[in-house]
Amino acid sequence: MSTLKISLKANEKVYVNGAVIKTDRKVTLxxxxxxxxxxxxxxxxxxxxxxxxxxxxxxxxxxxxxPDSADDARKLFNQLLPKLLVSFTNERIRAGLKHVEELVANGQVYDALKEIRALYPAEDEIMAQNTKTAREAPIAEMAGEQA
Incomplete structure (x- = not known):
């Protein structure tokens, strides 16, 4: 059996099986x-x-x-995920979301969270591009009116 060690700083929290644990000093669990x-x-x-x-x-x-709200959260997850798969065209994000779906179905919630965090940069890039496009659209429209 393999063991997992994590080190926490003083006053740091860790959430373990639904319990919140706060340390008063540096500790290794x-x-x-x-x-x-x-x-x-x-x-x-x-x-x-x-x-x-x-x-x-x-x-x-x-x-x-x-954990007491896990069933409700799972229902919401099952509603959100298909909508995201339809909304995103980025293949990296779509593949990641499909992997997240498998991980959640297999009870590997921590790994699903890691996978979602890994998708943040791609989403941030899309959001930045959309913001840039939205800012430039009025300028292009105004330029078209003046032409």
């Missing part, structure tokens, strides 16, 4: 069996879920850190 956990710096706050992938991440995160 060793998990001797399978455990679902999330480090504090990977926890997304509700107000940070401002893009489609971050909303999906927040939904999957609920499955991990709030």
């Amino acid at each position: 060793e998990f001797l069996n399978n455990v679902q956990f999330l480090l504090e710096n990977h926890v997304l706050q509700a107000e940070q879920a401002c893009t489609p992938l971050r909303q999906l991440y927040f939904t999957v995160q609920i499955m991990l850190i709030t």
